[in-house]
Amino acid sequence: MKKTLLISAAITLLFCSCRKESDYVPYIGESHKLAYNTYEEQFTFIWKSISTGYAFWDVDTTDWDAVYNRFLPRFQALDQRHAKGDSVRFDDLYDLYYGIFSNMTDHHMSVVIQNIHPYPADSGKLVLIQPGRREVSQRDYFIELHTDEKKSISSFLDAIESEGYTVLAHESGTFSFYEEAISSNVTYHYILFQLPDGRRVPYLWQSMAAFTPIIRSLGDGTSAGDGAQLLDHWLRAITDTPREQLAGIILDNRGNSGGYQDDLDYLIGSFLNHPVEVMQTRYKEGPGRLEYSQWAPYYINPNKKYYRDITAERIPYVILCDINSISMGEIEPFCAKTALSTVYTIGERTYGANSPLQPYTDINLNYGGPFGDGRTFAGHYIYTSTFEARINGQITEGIGHTPDQQVLRKDHDGSFRPQLDAAFNYISKF
Amino acid sequence: MKRILFLFLLCLLQQTAVAQWSLGVHGGANSTSITRSHADRVDETYSSLCGFDLGINGRYTINPWLSLRADLSLMQRNHRLQRHLNYLSPVHTDHRNTYLTLPLMVDFSFGGSKLKGHLLLGGYCGYWMGQRVSGTTYTMSDYYVFFVDFNERRDFTREDRRFNAGLSGGVALSYTLADNIALSLDALYYYDLLSHHKGYLNLQDYRYLNTLSVTLGISYQFTKKEQQ
Structure with a gap:
């Protein structure tokens, strides 16, 4: 009897240790992550924040996991280039983030990325991706804003x-x-x-x-x-x-x-x-x-x-x-x-x-909405919808x-x- | 789990005592909490909610102190998400989940001929049959927040894992009223080992339910058959 109980207790303890620990899951209000040392760190944080905080995953067909697998090695390559003493060209960084964000559904979206190790001539130049603007400009009836x-x-x-x-x-x-x-x-x-x-x-x-x-x-x-x-x-x-x-x-x-x-x-x-x-x-x-x-x-x-x-x-x-x-x-x-x-x-x-937005300063409202530094654009600033609307x-x-x-x-x-x-x-x- | 079954089979082979079947029904209430990662927002807390537990159970008695028990229970496993941000404090969601749960447990019993104590250990599998949510949500304009009550069925998504499994165990008291009728009071704990949220390749966010269920039951002993 005692032996059986001991065996059962041991099995129970064994199973109890079977619950898995979650990954680090950020929510988009964690502004303390705005300073990065590596391109990989910057990309990973933005990728996770969009994964948790983007309001249109029910209609957006972007394969976000495939984005991670495809682009992570390319950001790691940028880090390696920097480690060898080379700066990173604006165009190289732009191409990567354009590849990530340019087809996303959110037409409010505006992605601003700071190049953390810029080529001297590119210093201060911010990557800006607006997927809505890109899609609209490809419509056959597109015409520029009437300014006068x-x-x-x-x-x-x-x-x-x-x-x-x-x-x-x-x-x-x-x-x-x-x-x-x-x-x-x-x-x-x-x-x-x-x-x-x-x-x-x-x-x-x-x-x-x-x-x-x-x-x-x-x-x-x-x-x-x-x-x-x-x-x-x-x-x-x-x-x-x-x-x-x-x-x-x-x-x-x-x-x-x-x-x-x-x-x-x-x-x-x-x-x-x-x-x-x-x-x-x-x-x-x-x-x-x-x-x-x-x-x-x-x-x-x-x-x-x-x-x-x-x-x-x-x-x-x-x-x-x-x-x-x-x-x-x-x-x-x-x-x-x-x-x-x-x-x-x-x-x-x-x-x-x-779909409606609230200012990035209202980041604690829910798991979505604009995040990052919307004032100085340090690190990144992602302007994205706070709500999803249905009309x-x-x-x-x-x-x-x-x-x-x-x-x-x-x-x-x-x-x-x-x-x-x-x-x-x-x-x-x- | 396999080891428990193996032990049970060993006992079966070695049995010299009387084996007998009984079938019963049980019903009661439970309380469920959720174990989640620390992704919680600072103003968000999770708490337990009560639910019902109804089912049938069968018992196969191997010897006077050892039997095998299997249940089929329709259980609610409910929990609450509550916001605390000052102007969103009415916002909460009560998750009312219905599970069909099949625990299989070894029952070690002790005590007298009528009143017995039981120690139950085993595991369960289950299926998440439906979910309903009620509570208060919000929408807002630039200057105003509007609160809206809701109480509706929630559809499953590809993030929901509907198959469920874990450990179960607890204690019980039984009292034999007559030759074939017994009453029981069970307190069983269900401990998920499978997350009901599937998560993503590079972003796993596990959610486990923990349920303490207290039920009253009545059982009928069917046969009494001598075995070699």
């Missing part, structure tokens, strides 16, 4: 005034605002058009999605306060114009580089008559690649500060978007389509950066919003006008 909207809008106004349209008001400007001690600029054009039939169309072009921080400054006498006045005029023109005089609304998000998610409260919430779920988000809950939280609905509520029930009044709301509408610049038309039945989108399939049941990261009516600038010599013409045609005939 002021000139284009002016020539458009000149042209249409000869066609029976009237410009009742035109306010524009570039406005500065501060968020967490960082200064940013946003440009707006608010135009109140009058159609040949006498009805009105309030139009707004915005270079980025900064409605929320700007309109909060209404009346404070700052540059942002001036911008807020412009936005207030656009919203008042929508809410205060009698129905028979209001032909429709135009929000021009072409070239909109993104910004604040809370803008949805104004650009959609102002026209809602009940709360609407416009998208769902989830985040990396653990370090496993497919270890996600549950999907959480994101609701927009009616915003009574500026309010008009455009669905009940059947007022058309046209949103223009193009290949350079990025992030909130494209999430706005996406969500507006979901929330409001009179929304109609015109332009080009958008950029495809459809209308689909993950559209890397795909973007496809408008109801496709009008490509590329088919019109890059002209700014045909998409606007399409918007006025739609509203006139609505």
